[in-house]
Amino acid sequence: MSLAIGIIGLAQSGKTTVFNALTGGHSGSVGQRREAAHMGVSHVPEPRLGQLAEIFKPKKIIPAEVKYIDIGASVKSLAQDIAISGELLSHLSSADALINVVRTFPRASIPHPGGTIDAGRDITTMNLELAFSDLAIIERRLKKIEAGLKGIPHAEHHVLDRERDLLTRIKADLEREIPIRQQSLTADETRNIASYQFLSAKLMLVILNLGEEQIDQAKIMETELSDRYAGPGWCITSLCAQLELEMASLDSATAAEFRAGFGLAEPGLERIIRLSYEFLGLVTFFTIVSGEFRAWSVPAGTSALTAAGKIHSDMERGFIRAEVVSCSDLLKSGGLAGARQHGLLRLEGKKYIVQDGDIITFLFNI
Ligand SMILES: Nc1nc2c(ncn2[C@@H]2O[C@H](COP(=O)(O)OP(=O)(O)OP(=O)(O)O)[C@@H](O)[C@H]2O)c(=O)[nH]1
Ligand SMILES: [Mg+2]
Known part of the structure; x- marks a missing residue:
């Protein structure tokens, strides 16, 4: 499954x-039916894919x-009217992170x-809208807990009591305008509330949408807002x-010329995609299977077994071991054969933690 980012604003x-x-x-900008979500995919820019492709010559x-x-x-309308918003809200709730334009x-x-x-x-307004959505969920849950407690013996109250206490604490902080991502929760508490998919708990990347004439003030604006709003899981760019x-519709040479004319160093979109990727703490590993050379993204700390499952559940089920070489070792030794000769190809087990830039061949048996 690819990583999903919800765009709000x-x-x-x-x-x-x-x-x-x-x-x-090419989604319509203005005057389109507002209740439909647009979904689309973009590729993560990865210069190593090109370098490695020269060695592997993949199909x-x-x-x-x-x-x-x-x-x-609007997030607020979603929180207010559950009936029309169920599906839209669920798209947003299942996102790994949010971009606030x-x-x-x-x-x-x-x-x-x-x-x-x-x-x-506007940043404050959006924070309040996310908090509003989370508060609506918490209040509904607290009512259910109260009703549930009435129907069970006192001795069995402790699980619901604990959940109620945690939600009540989170609610109080939300009412003090502290988003859940910035509340001090233990790892256990974070795990316990994960299934609620609270919006203010999600990582948030703010994108300032600049006018052309504001490009040279971008850094000043970012710094000023960052000083005011920065906290865990929050990041700003423009x-x-x-x-x-x-520029997306121009060929790359014309786009580069165009960009230089505006004093823009790097393609803005590549920067956003890379930033969201870094922000989410993802690492890239590569596979080559039947002539297809492919990049995969997984959260840092993912085991070889879980990484195999991302490719195919059979690979996870029948996992034997992983043959691993780092991208830099492979480039140094000119290919898999060279890497093997120099002893740079390692055999790793299920628990091996995938490192950024690993090239992995999974050996499995089903
Ligand atoms: N000058 C300028 N205009 C922009 C920029 N980005 C968007 N616009 C214009 O602003 C208007 C709204 O843009 P949209 O992308 O439709 O905004 P939206 O947030 O999707 O709007 P809703 O979905 O209707 O809430 C359009 O007329 C855009 O052409 C920008 O960077 N500069
Ligand atoms: Mg729109």
């Missing part, structure tokens, strides 16, 4: 433009993927729901979504 902040630019999609190269979801509705571009012809352009205010979308 206030009305007309540029969510669909960011989505289209990231995924090369096909398959980069790792990130799935983006533009839910096309915050408008900074001025354009008089596009009204801002807050009346003026104020990125700080992008001129409209410009990136236009």
Whole structure:
């Protein structure tokens, strides 16, 4: 399963433009049916794929993927009306992280729901909307717990009591405007609430959507907002979504020229994709199977057994061992045969922790 990122933001902040630019999609921006979610995939830029391809000469190269979801509705409306929002909310709830698109571009012809352009205010508003959604879930659960406690003997209260106490504590912090990702919860408590898929618990990448004329002020804006809002699981960057979308349709040489004209060093979208990847703590490993050379992303700390299962459940079930060589060792020794000769090819067991850049051949038996 690829990693999924939900795109949220206030009305007309540029969510669909960011989505289209990231995924090369063509979803309608304005005046489209608002209740439909857009989903699309983008490839994780990975320079090592090209370097390794020169050695392996694969028939096909398959980069790792990130799935983006533009839910096309406000988070607040989702929390308020469960009946119409069930499916949209579930898309968002199952995302691994959220991108909050915050408008900074001025354009008089596009009204801002807050009346003026104020990125700080909009970040606060979105934090409140996420908290609002989580509070609605907590309140419903607390009611159920109270009802449940009435129906069972006192001696069996402790499990529900513990859950109620934890949720009550989280609720109090949310009411003090502390998102769950910034609350001090133990690893056990975090695990216990994971199934609620709280929105304010998710990693949050804020993208300031700049106007072309604001590109040279981007760093100052990012720093100022970062000083005000930074905390665990929170990160800020900026992008001129409209410009990136236009560049996405150009060939790479023209796009590079265009970008240089605006003083932009790196393709903004690659930066966003790479950033979300780093932010989520993912590592990349590579496989070559029947001529297909492929990059996979897994959370840092993943075992060889789990990594095998990501490719195919049979590989996990019948796992024997993994043959591993690091990308740099392989490039140094010019190929698998050379790496084997130099003793750089290692045999690893189920518990081996996959390292970024590993090239792995899974040996399995079913
Ligand atoms: N100048 C400028 N305009 C932008 C930029 N990004 C988006 N826009 C414009 O802002 C308007 C809204 O953009 P969308 O991407 O549709 O915004 P949205 O958040 O998806 O809007 P809703 O889904 O309706 O809430 C469109 O007219 C875009 O062309 C930008 O970076 N600069
Ligand atoms: Mg939209």
